[in-house]
Amino acid sequence: MTEDESKAAAEDLAKRLRLLMDVAIAESGAEPTFAQIAAFLDGRGTNLSRSRWTYMVNGHRYVRDSAVFEGLAAFFDVDTAFLIGEPDAAVPTKVSAQLDLVRSMRAAKVKSYAARTLGDISPEALHAISKFLDEEVSRT
Numbered sequence: 001m002t003e004d005e006s007k008a009a010a011e012d013l014a015k016r017l018r019l020l021m022d023v024a025i026a027e028s029g030a031e032p033t034f035a036q037i038a039a040f041l042d043g044r045g046t047n048l049s050r051s052r053w054t055y056m057v058n059g060h061r062y063v064r065d066s067a068v069f070e071g072l073a074a075f076f077d078v079d080t081a082f083l084i085g086e087p088d089a090a091v092p093t094k095v096s097a098q099l100d101l102v103r104s105m106r107a108a109k110v111k112s113y114a115a116r117t118l119g120d121i122s123p124e125a126l127h128a129i130s131k132f133l134d135e136e137v138s139r140t
Contacts (some may be wrong), residue, residue, distance in 0.1 A: 007062070010062035010063075010084070015059070016056045017056060020076040020083075022098075027098065027104065036049055037072070038053070044070075045067075046068055046070075046071045048068055056068075069083055078092045107134065
């Protein structure tokens with residue numbers, strides 16, 4: 001694997017991990033902690049250091065460890081093929097079902113932030129921002 005391929009694979013893995021974290025938040029209302037994830041993997045006989053997790057979830061370095069991938073897939077209840085980005089791997093049903101909710105939640109956070117930050121913005125401008133964000137969410 002070339003350096004560019006490794007970087008792309010690391011970024012792709014990070015995107016999938018962050019998506020799975022978002023889905024977990026949508027399902028449970030709380031983000032899984034590193035301690036929870038590491039404990040789950042430890043229960044399966046797999047060690048996950050905090051630095052390795054940070055590399056993976058931030059896309060800084062591609063990690064090749066089938067035991068870690070299998071453990072993370074089990075933790076998030078998805079196929080390992082999806083987690084590692086195999087080309088023919090289907091997006092898990094629970095992930096695709098939650099994507100719209102996650103997008104809506106993100107848009108709501110942006111709307112809330114814009115309303116707080118812009119303060120004296122007119123209702124018309126706030127409505128225009130909301131409309132734009134709603135259109136963006138519906139396109140993805």
